[in-house]
Amino acid sequence: MTKKKPNKPRKQGNHKAITFGRIIKTGGQNFIRNASLSIAAVAVMIITLSIILFSYIANATFAHTIQQIEDKIDVSVYLKDSVTEERRDQLISDIKNMGNIRSVEYVSKERALEEYKAANNDDIDLLLAISQTDNPLFALLRIKPYDVDRIDGIRDYAEKPEIKELQADETSYSGDRKEAIDNITNSTRLLQRIGIIGVIVFAIVSVLIILNTIQMAIFNRREELKIMRLLGASTWYIRGPFIVESILYGVVAAIVSVSLCEALLSVPQVTLSTSSFGLLDITYAGEFFSQRLWSILTLQLLVGIIIGAASSFIATHRYLKFKTSK
Amino acid sequence: MILLDRVTKVYSRTNTALDRISLHVEPREFVIIVGASGAGKSTLLKLLTKEEKPTSGKIVVGGLDYDKLRDKDIPLVRRKIGVVFQDFKLLPNKNVFENVSFALEIVGYGNREIAHTVPKVLDIVGLKGKEKRMTGELSGGERQRVAIARAVVRQPKILIADEPTGNLDPKYAWEIIKILEKINHYGTTVILTTHNQDIVNKLKRRVITISDGRVVSDRANARYNNEDSK
Numbered sequence A: 001m002t003k004k005k006p007n008k009p010r011k012q013g014n015h016k017a018i019t020f021g022r023i024i025k026t027g028g029q030n031f032i033r034n035a036s037l038s039i040a041a042v043a044v045m046i047i048t049l050s051i052i053l054f055s056y057i058a059n060a061t062f063a064h065t066i067q068q069i070e071d072k073i074d075v076s077v078y079l080k081d082s083v084t085e086e087r088r089d090q091l092i093s094d095i096k097n098m099g100n101i102r103s104v105e106y107v108s109k110e111r112a113l114e115e116y117k118a119a120n121n122d123d124i125d126l127l128l129a130i131s132q133t134d135n136p137l138f139a140l141l142r143i144k145p146y147d148v149d150r151i152d153g154i155r156d157y158a159e160k161p162e163i164k165e166l167q168a169d170e171t172s173y174s175g176d177r178k179e180a181i182d183n184i185t186n187s188t189r190l191l192q193r194i195g196i197i198g199v200i201v202f203a204i205v206s207v208l209i210i211l212n213t214i215q216m217a218i219f220n221r222r223e224e225l226k227i228m229r230l231l232g233a234s235t236w237y238i239r240g241p242f243i244v245e246s247i248l249y250g251v252v253a254a255i256v257s258v259s260l261c262e263a264l265l266s267v268p269q270v271t272l273s274t275s276s277f278g279l280l281d282i283t284y285a286g287e288f289f290s291q292r293l294w295s296i297l298t299l300q301l302l303v304g305i306i307i308g309a310a311s312s313f314i315a316t317h318r319y320l321k322f323k324t325s326k
Numbered sequence B: 001m002i003l004l005d006r007v008t009k010v011y012s013r014t015n016t017a018l019d020r021i022s023l024h025v026e027p028r029e030f031v032i033i034v035g036a037s038g039a040g041k042s043t044l045l046k047l048l049t050k051e052e053k054p055t056s057g058k059i060v061v062g063g064l065d066y067d068k069l070r071d072k073d074i075p076l077v078r079r080k081i082g083v084v085f086q087d088f089k090l091l092p093n094k095n096v097f098e099n100v101s102f103a104l105e106i107v108g109y110g111n112r113e114i115a116h117t118v119p120k121v122l123d124i125v126g127l128k129g130k131e132k133r134m135t136g137e138l139s140g141g142e143r144q145r146v147a148i149a150r151a152v153v154r155q156p157k158i159l160i161a162d163e164p165t166g167n168l169d170p171k172y173a174w175e176i177i178k179i180l181e182k183i184n185h186y187g188t189t190v191i192l193t194t195h196n197q198d199i200v201n202k203l204k205r206r207v208i209t210i211s212d213g214r215v216v217s218d219r220a221n222a223r224y225n226n227e228d229s230k
């Protein structure tokens, strides 16, 4: 018989490490042994994490599209040839001090000509005509605002008489297309706003769905929890493996959802652009995703792990209580 | 070792499981509790493990007043008591070996001690070679023996065995009883409930009879006739 040995006192430090190891081992074991339940939980997490990921990428892509459109909006102030270098520098610094100015670029007559040639390089006749004469173009200041909606401030400034007299030509807003640009910007803005709300709503719903799924999985195993309790296991020794198991759900789900996204974005782009009605700049979405692959994966892992761990923490709580009422 | 003073347990207004039970069990004693089905035997044992709380009355086990016990001390108390549950309460996600080793893990035994102790105990209860079976694949008698192995493996100060032989044939039943006697011999207080009069009569130990939640007799070296309590 083994019972002759009296209970020996246990070594403390060692004990913690062993316990920790056992919690992890048991969690992994349960993950495998409860395969059918695990698969259901992982599937739910994959779907929810993928939805969060897709809406995040779509959102970033909209933001990018808007940025691109706004970048193209500028105000050109054409300077008379007689404007001196000092006056010009003075003007540039005055404009910069106006507020809402992202950049002021000085384009010399020569640069302006080059740009013009580049822009019309398929029109041989025009190019020929231009090369015959002296440079007919004016030097200009190309002003980009931060906030396109407040572009009128720049216009008003340019209309002031003392500024007006320096100008060789009407101020140009890139202007004549402003209305069209406004329309695009507004609709994309709206979409982006919907996107942000979408991401938030999806995230909240996902958390609730995952919490619910894990709660159900643990409800199915409440007897197990109660038995461990009766045998005198500590709270963490009971709860630990469940948390490890849920973390594994999160890890698997994060990896799968990122792979899924990767696979989808590498589908021939024509197909995708068509199916998203051209609203999504798929090329950019692909770039955005592959450039940030590792941080996105890390983020997804973190989200999966945190939601998984928190859910099982909450879900185990009620089955670990002691009967304290008389 | 165990002291109950006018302990009453009322589950609901119409259901009084225990009615002012008072009894005292010395350390190293071997006590048999008998009584008809529904008499309150399991309820009494559940109070000792704090699975249930008494409605009134005082319970002191191993010098600990259960009224003064804080929640976080309950696991520590339970670790000192080995329990063979009437419904076994095996862990479904674990195999035979793991079910038994779990009892040692939670008190912090090392892997080497576990590898040393568990096979011996499984051998004693006749489960050698079935270590890797999941508990769902076991017969009723085998499950019962896992439950017994789990309860005795850490040599508790108190062993509570709620009908540990209910599903066993006479040969195994007697084997199990011999294990209980042995563990009692080495200093464990044993409380056994059973409906088996052969066992009671062969053991020649203190017998407490419960009927409708009351102690109706408490005699040393008593005999027991199953028919009496019906």
Ligand SMILES: Nc1ncnc2c1ncn2[C@@H]1O[C@H](COP(=O)(O)OP(=O)(O)OP(=O)(O)O)[C@@H](O)[C@H]1O
Residues within 6 Å of the ligand: B011, B012, B015, B016, B017, B035, B036, B037, B038, B039, B040, B041, B042, B043, B044, B086
């Ligand atoms: N959890 C519970 N809730 C309500 N009533 C209960 C509960 N457990 C037991 N009872 C009732 O308390 C009484 C005593 O039950 P108990 O399980 O203690 O009987 P027992 O002596 O162990 O019977 P058996 O020999 O069949 O195991 C019974 O009337 C039973 O219905």
Ligand SMILES: [Mg+2]
Residues within 6 Å of the ligand: B041, B042, B043, B086, B162
């Ligand atoms: Mg009973």
